[in-house]
Amino acid sequence: MNVLEPMVELGRGLWTVMKQVLFNPVVTVQYPEQKREVRPRFRGRHVLKRYENGLEKCIGCSLCAAACPADAIFVEASENTDEKRFSPGERYASTYEINMLRCIYCGFCEDACPTEAIVLGDNYELSFTNRRDAIYPKEMLLEAVPSANMTTPQAVDANVFTRSVPEMKDPQD
Amino acid sequence: MADVTLTIDNKQVTVPAGMLVVDAAKKAGIDIPVFCYHPKMEPAGMCRMCLVEVGRPMIDRATGKPVLDEKGEPKVQFMPKLETACTNPVSEGMVVKTQLTSERAKSGQKETVEFLLTSHPLDCPICDKGGECPLQNLTMEHGPGKSRFIFDEKQRLAKHVPLGELIWLDRERCIQCGRCIRFQDDVAGESVIGFDQRGRYTQIVTFSEPGFDSVFSGNTTDICPVGALTTADFRFGARPWELQAAPSICSQCPVGCNTVINTRREAKADGKIVIKRIMPRQNEQVNEIWLCDKGRFAHHHFASEDRLTKPLINKEDKLAKASWKSALDLASEKLSAAKKNLVVLASGRLSNEDLFNLKSLADMAGGKALLYSDMGGGALTTRVGVSAGFDLGKLGAGDAILVAASDLYEEAPIWWLRVKAAAERGATLIVANPRATKLDKHAKFVIRYSYGDEVTTIEDLKGKNKIADAFRKAENAVVFYGSEGVGLAGSASVAAAAAELLTEAGHVGKPNSGLIGVWGRANDQGAWEMGFETSDDLAEELKGKAVYIAGADPAGDDPALAKALKSAKFLVVQDISLTATAGLADVVLPAQAITEREGTFTSGDRRVQRFYPVLPVTGEARPDFAITSQLARGMNYILEGESPSIAFDYLTTEAKSFEGLHYAKLAETTEQWPLVGRGEVNYGGTSYENKHGLGAQLTSAAARGENYKLPAAKKVKSLRPKEGELLAVPVTKLYDQGTTVIPAALLAERIGEASVTLNPATAEELGAAAGELVKLSWNGSQSEVRVRTDESISTGVALVPRSFGMALREPVVASVKSAKKVK
Numbered sequence: 004m005n006v007l008e009p010m011v012e013l014g015r016g017l018w019t020v021m022k023q024v025l026f027n028p029v030v031t032v033q034y035p036e037q038k039r040e041v042r043p044r045f046r047g048r049h050v051l052k053r054y055e056n057g058l059e060k061c062i063g064c065s066l067c068a069a070a071c072p073a074d075a076i077f078v079e080a081s082e083n084t085d086e087k088r089f090s091p092g093e094r095y096a097s098t099y100e101i102n103m104l105r106c107i108y109c110g111f112c113e114d115a116c117p118t119e120a121i122v123l124g125d126n127y128e129l130s131f132t133n134r135r136d137a138i139y140p141k142e143m144l145l146e147a148v149p150s151a152n153m154t155t156p157q158a159v160d161a162n163v164f165t166r167s168v169p170e171m172k173d174p175q176d
Numbered sequence: 177m178a179d180v181t182l183t184i185d186n187k188q189v190t191v192p193a194g195m196l197v198v199d200a201a202k203k204a205g206i207d208i209p210v211f212c213y214h215p216k217m218e219p220a221g222m223c224r225m226c227l228v229e230v231g232r233p234m235i236d237r238a239t240g241k242p243v244l245d246e247k248g249e250p251k252v253q254f255m256p257k258l259e260t261a262c263t264n265p266v267s268e269g270m271v272v273k274t275q276l277t278s279e280r281a282k283s284g285q286k287e288t289v290e291f292l293l294t295s296h297p298l299d300c301p302i303c304d305k306g307g308e309c310p311l312q313n314l315t316m317e318h319g320p321g322k323s324r325f326i327f328d329e330k331q332r333l334a335k336h337v338p339l340g341e342l343i344w345l346d347r348e349r350c351i352q353c354g355r356c357i358r359f360q361d362d363v364a365g366e367s368v369i370g371f372d373q374r375g376r377y378t379q380i381v382t383f384s385e386p387g388f389d390s391v392f393s394g395n396t397t398d399i400c401p402v403g404a405l406t407t408a409d410f411r412f413g414a415r416p417w418e419l420q421a422a423p424s425i426c427s428q429c430p431v432g433c434n435t436v437i438n439t440r441r442e443a444k445a446d447g448k449i450v451i452k453r454i455m456p457r458q459n460e461q462v463n464e465i466w467l468c469d470k471g472r473f474a475h476h477h478f479a480s481e482d483r484l485t486k487p488l489i490n491k492e493d494k495l496a497k498a499s500w501k502s503a504l505d506l507a508s509e510k511l512s513a514a515k516k517n518l519v520v521l522a523s524g525r526l527s528n529e530d531l532f533n534l535k536s537l538a539d540m541a542g543g544k545a546l547l548y549s550d551m552g553g554g555a556l557t558t559r560v561g562v563s564a565g566f567d568l569g570k571l572g573a574g575d576a577i578l579v580a581a582s583d584l585y586e587e588a589p590i591w592w593l594r595v596k597a598a599a600e601r602g603a604t605l606i607v608a609n610p611r612a613t614k615l616d617k618h619a620k621f622v623i624r625y626s627y628g629d630e631v632t633t634i635e636d637l638k639g640k641n642k643i644a645d646a647f648r649k650a651e652n653a654v655v656f657y658g659s660e661g662v663g664l665a666g667s668a669s670v671a672a673a674a675a676e677l678l679t680e681a682g683h684v685g686k687p688n689s690g691l692i693g694v695w696g697r698a699n700d701q702g703a704w705e706m707g708f709e710t711s712d713d714l715a716e717e718l719k720g721k722a723v724y725i726a727g728a729d730p731a732g733d734d735p736a737l738a739k740a741l742k743s744a745k746f747l748v749v750q751d752i753s754l755t756a757t758a759g760l761a762d763v764v765l766p767a768q769a770i771t772e773r774e775g776t777f778t779s780g781d782r783r784v785q786r787f788y789p790v791l792p793v794t795g796e797a798r799p800d801f802a803i804t805s806q807l808a809r810g811m812n813y814i815l816e817g818e819s820p821s822i823a824f825d826y827l828t829t830e831a832k833s834f835e836g837l838h839y840a841k842l843a844e845t846t847e848q849w850p851l852v853g854r855g856e857v858n859y860g861g862t863s864y865e866n867k868h869g870l871g872a873q874l875t876s877a878a879a880r881g882e883n884y885k886l887p888a889a890k891k892v893k894s895l896r897p898k899e900g901e902l903l904a905v906p907v908t909k910l911y912d913q914g915t916t917v918i919p920a921a922l923l924a925e926r927i928g929e930a931s932v933t934l935n936p937a938t939a940e941e942l943g944a945a946a947g948e949l950v951k952l953s954w955n956g957s958q959s960e961v962r963v964r965t966d967e968s969i970s971t972g973v974a975l976v977p978r979s980f981g982m983a984l985r986e987p988v989v990a991s992v993k994s995a996k997k998v999k
Contacts, residue, residue: 069417
């Protein structure tokens with residue numbers, strides 16, 4: 004047995020490690036200082052979207068709650084008026100709550116939504132210290148308004164926002 | 177009618193002649209989709225959804241015999257086009273091919289759906305009907321899935337059109353089936369809505385002021401096959417699939433309509449479970465599938481915050497919270513010390529079991545059990561009342577119905593509906609009332625008498641005249657009597673006169689004949705069955721006694737009774753809220769509302785029906801029968817206090833008319849026609865299905881063949897007002913200011929202000945036009961009320977509505993002065 008043999012073996016092993024260190028890109032990031040982009044279809048914490056004019060897309064139809072396999076969503080609807088308008092059409096969600104402890108991030112709510120109001124966003128940093136805090140109310144879920152004067156409720160002109168579900172056009176061939 | 181046999185989808189079906197193909201198919205278990213057809217109404221053939229292929233056997237014109245084919249079977253000739261199954265009556269040998277076996281029928285229906293949806297907004301997500309909508313269901317099942325119509329050509333119509341404050345119309349969703357209009361015209365007999373314009377501009381409009389002025393308006397939202405008509409009360413309240421459902425019995429009037437109460441836990445109510453809506457439940461012998469608007473919308477009192485949660489004991493003129501034990505100990509000690517001086521006063525708000533326990537307690541202690549009611553004569557209904565087998569729906573040609581001293585439309589709307597239907601089937605309807613009522617136009621004979629002449633009017637029917645003959649000759653005869661313009665003594669005399677009339681004409685002891693009381697409360701009949709009595713002078717009866725009051729508020733109703741109660745030796749009050757009477761009590765015991773417990777009610781037509789718990793219990797409240805039993809235990813009497821089922825079974829052994837009934841038997845159901853309910857997709861009203869019991873009927877003493885005595889009808893001393901005075905009489909209004917109605921804010925307009933109704937001439941004489949304020953004074957009390965006028969009442973009479981804050985419990989002499997002059 005050659006005395007050099009262990010040295011060679013050692014060198015080989017070191018080379019394997021060094022090869023990784025020197026030539027392969029680094030995959031770990033310095034979380035939380037650094038954050039990695041999530042994938043386009045990532046399903047994170049829900050966001051309730053708004054239209055460009057600031058009105059809420061959610062019309063309080065509760066179909067998300069019906070679709071939810073974990074019974075995590077609770078919706079209660081009320082009626083819009085032109086003086087106090089939250090969303091287009093007659094109905095808006097006066098209460099919208101998601102229990103994040105129950106949610107399994109399956110995205111069924113997103114599929115069920117007729118106005119694309121609820122979207123599973125890219126936020127995965129959820130933490131709470133008690134069960135009550137795990138219930139996210141509407142204020143936490145709603146997207147930030149595009150500009151300060153667009154918060155809901157808005158006072159709007161009569162007979163403009165008469166439809167809850169956006170008009171759909173015939174598909175063009 | 178003779179039966180005919182026809183073939184539907186290769187299935188042989190035998191049904192009565194005259195039945196429509198759509199119903200015959202339903203009997204055979206085949207669903208032909210419909211929108212405009214409704215089994216409770218005449219067909220219209222408007223929506224074309226029920227298109228099927230219909231073939232009839234060929235008849236040789238020369239011989240009049242069917243033409244046979246080579247096999248020797250009758251040749252069937254199919255019509256070249258599809259026919260509507262809802263307008264075609266069945267005929268012998270008919271062959272029907274529905275969408276299940278005929279491609280033509282299938283495509284016909286598919287295209288009809290496509291047409292109906294040309295301008296439908298498809299806003300199911302925000303529609304209150306979404307989830308229980310026949311249009312949704314039938315589109316999924318029979319629709320094309322894709323439309324060939326151009327989206328941009330969809331009509332855009334008003335989506336928020338109130339037809340009155342209770343019912344809202346969405347013009348875009350309406351498919352112009354006309355069910356609502358036909359319901360109002362044919363079933364309710366109040367044509368207050370109709371079609372306006374033509375073609376694509378057709379819309380539903382209301383003709384009445386206030387809009388949709390009918391107490392049956394809520395039913396149109398049930399039968400609407402789309403979300404065009406919805407109630408303002410349930411507007412965006414919840415999605416139907418989120419609701420919990422509990423069967424119940426309406427406690428607003430003696431009809432005992434079967435209902436389903438839908439509840440939901442709500443954030444708006446701080447996470448409490450609240451009632452979202454009340455829907456009718458099918459019981460063809462009681463309310464069919466209808467419910468009046470009071471029963472439907474006046475449920476907000478159940479959510480009242482003003483509830484007793486703990487027992488209270490009076491300490492130094494102040495009610496202080498106490499434990500159940502101390503309250504019960506004190507109450508039972510004092511009641512037991514009273515011995516024969518115990519008076520139990522209960523009302524028809526309580527269940528049969530409660531009333532049975534209360535009566536038993538009074539009997540065992542040797543005291544008195546009194547019913548708190550402004551209407552008497554109930555003991556007679558237990559003797560000559562309608563008996564087991566009674567069904568208003570069976571009365572028709574050859575039968576007679578007398579409605580005396582009662583405005584059924586205001587007092588018991590569903591009875592009004594069914595009496596009207598009986599009259600349309602040919603029953604002789606006699607309406608005897610001092611003023612014009614809505615039933616008059618359906619009556620064969622209308623008798624108009626003066627207030628005070630109730631008894632003589634009924635006695636005249638024993639004589640020889642056209643009306644008396646019609647009543648006597650009828651096969652079955654029913655008398656509805658109420659308390660229009662009469663108090664306790666007056667109504668007892670009316671009952672006695674009516675009982676005598678029925679007995680003389682031989683209309684007793686038969687199921688469909690007898691006396692029916694139109695009571696003020698849901699279970700007054702039950703109290704009479706239990707043997708409760710009324711007292712002519714209640715104030716005298718209460719003075720200096722140990723009084724145990726359950727479910728009644730005499731002090732709040734009448735200052736004279738409040739005075740009497742103040743001089744009671746000891747007062748125990750058992751109620752759901754702190755009423756004026758409870759404020760005077762020595763011990764107050766919190767009881768559960770009927771929505772929090774189970775039990776039974778006896779309806780005015782003597783049907784015992786079960787209601788079930790709907791809401792969680794408030795605080796430490798207990799059911800009334802249990803409280804009575806716990807009180808009794810302290811007095812060394814044993815009464816059932818755990819299970820209403822056992823209490824009911826005890827009661828069946830004591831009360832003769834209940835003999836043979838069993839608590840479980842009340843929950844039995846049989847198949848009812850028409851088939852409606854959850855599994856049935858065509859007729860809407862998803863809560864119709866009755867799975868929790870049709871109830872059971874009581875027998876009358878006459879039907880059991882017992883000997884009984886009828887009291888002679890006492891002539892009531894008629895009051896003769898002097899010059900410048902008026903005869904003020906109490907009348908009942910459907911929407912009153914009672915504690916159960918007022919919290920329904922939606923009904924505020926229909927309830928209106930307290931009023932007094934005068935003949936226009938009388939009003940003019942007083943210088944008070946309709947709508948003006950006048951001062952009404954009687955027996956030292958007075959009240960400022962608005963004047964209404966009614967030409968059908970005589971001069972010298974003033975109608976004072978009950979439960980409007982005026983303690984007028986029987987006819988009195990009153991004076992009315994214009995408030996202007998007083999000032």
